[in-house]
Amino acid sequence: MMTAQKLDDLIDQLPKVRGTLTVDAPIARLTWFRVGGNAEVLFEPADQDDLQAFLQALPLEIDVTVLGGASNLIVRGGGIAGVTIRLGRPFAQISVNEMTIEAGAAAMDITVSRKARDCGIGSLEFLNGIPGSIGGAVRMNAGAYGSEVKGILLEATAIDRQGNLYTSMAPGLGFTYRHSDAPNDWIFTSATLQGSEDSSEAIAARMEEIATAREGSQPIRERTGGSTFKNPEGQKAWQLIDKSGCRGMQFGGAQVSNTHCNFLINTGAATAADLEGLGEEVRRRVENETGVLLEWEIKRIGALPVVGVPS
Numbered sequence: 001m002m003t004a005q006k007l008d009d010l011i012d013q014l015p016k017v018r019g020t021l022t023v024d025a026p027i028a029r030l031t032w033f034r035v036g037g038n039a040e041v042l043f044e045p046a047d048q049d050d051l052q053a054f055l056q057a058l059p060l061e062i063d064v065t066v067l068g069g070a071s072n073l074i075v076r077g078g079g080i081a082g083v084t085i086r087l088g089r090p091f092a093q094i095s096v097n098e099m100t101i102e103a104g105a106a107a108m109d110i111t112v113s114r115k116a117r118d119c120g121i122g123s124l125e126f127l128n129g130i131p132g133s134i135g136g137a138v139r140m141n142a143g144a145y146g147s148e149v150k151g152i153l154l155e156a157t158a159i160d161r162q163g164n165l166y167t168s169m170a171p172g173l174g175f176t177y178r179h180s181d182a183p184n185d186w187i188f189t190s191a192t193l194q195g196s197e198d199s200s201e202a203i204a205a206r207m208e209e210i211a212t213a214r215e216g217s218q219p220i221r222e223r224t225g226g227s228t229f230k231n232p233e234g235q236k237a238w239q240l241i242d243k244s245g246c247r248g249m250q251f252g253g254a255q256v257s258n259t260h261c262n263f264l265i266n267t268g269a270a271t272a273a274d275l276e277g278l279g280e281e282v283r284r285r286v287e288n289e290t291g292v293l294l295e296w297e298i299k300r301i302g303a304l305p306v307v308g309v310p311s
């Protein structure tokens with residue numbers, strides 16, 4: 001983290017906002033893994049105009065990071081420099097127009113899938129059980145059980161680092177497996193999703209099937225970050241990890257889940273360094289055993305901790 005003087009300088013440069021600015025904000029509690037250092041400044045905008053005006057006025061040399069539900073993130077122990085933006089309730093609205101749903105970026109995937117079910121809008125069932133936000137789902141092209149955001153997104157609205165507002169049709173976002181080519185500085189603020197007419201009962205039944213399948217195969221009640229590594233083309237990451245003898249492997253307070261070995265879990269006292277270190281050890285062993293170098297799906301953000309300071 002920066003010195004007190006540098007932090008004061010950063011605070012001096014922050015534009016006036018209607019939302020909330022918090023200095024030295026704890027972030028671990030906001031993440032699924034429950035690890036990581038503090039954000040130098042956390043900004044929770046009052047609405048889209050507040051976010052846009054803030055970005056327009058914030059000096060460009062100040063780093064900006066955006067968090068969604070933090071369900072696919074390891075925040076490193078040294079914390080996050082600059083301004084961390086978290087979209088809250090003002091960005092969580094959901095509205096329905098025939099078979100389309102417009103959702104704010106902070107609306108949770110699960111809430112959106114339930115709304116779709118209640119309105120008889122099919123094709124969004126896979127979002128039930130992905131514990132992130134719509135903004136994170138667009139950024140990650142989230143998917144499950146054969147469906148992904150790419151297949152249901154009509155358009156998304158985003159603001160870039162300079163505060164320019166964009167609306168992009170889905171093909172312009174360059175979706176590939178768990179990835180969007182949208183510029184890295186885009187902060188999605190809303191998304192319009194297209195479903196198809198179906199009965200609420202049939203949708204509910206499919207959601208139930210998905211929930212049951214997850215319950216039996218994933219450590220969904222643990223402190224985890226979902227799939228740690230992307231599936232290499234034509235292969236399953238968990239099978240490669242299993243074959244390499246990593247199931248259940250531990251490093252500090254981090255463990256490769258016994259239930260689903262592409263999930264890492266914080267067994268209670270893990271640090272971000274334990275989790276990232278364990279992930280790197282899994283990658284090394286899998287490469288030695290199978291020749292495949294796994295690619296992280298989980299985003300690791302923030303700075304490494306200063307040696308001797310626990311994270």
Ligand SMILES: Cc1cc2nc3c(=O)[nH]c(=O)nc-3n(C[C@H](O)[C@H](O)[C@H](O)COP(=O)(O)OP(=O)(O)OC[C@H]3O[C@@H](n4cnc5c(N)ncnc54)[C@H](O)[C@@H]3O)c2cc1C
Nearest residue numbers: 068069070071072132133135136137142143144187188226
């Ligand atoms: C138990 C469990 C099960 C999971 N199962 C699945 C699954 O089946 N399928 C799947 O795809 N994922 C799964 N995940 C991973 C995760 O839920 C998804 O990747 C989710 O889409 C991440 O959304 P988020 O809001 O939590 O994003 P975060 O984890 O907060 O962020 C992920 C990335 O998105 C960026 N981001 C977040 N919000 C925005 C925004 N508004 N604008 C621009 N960028 C943004 C962040 O900067 C970061 O780079 C699972 C996770 C857990 C813990």
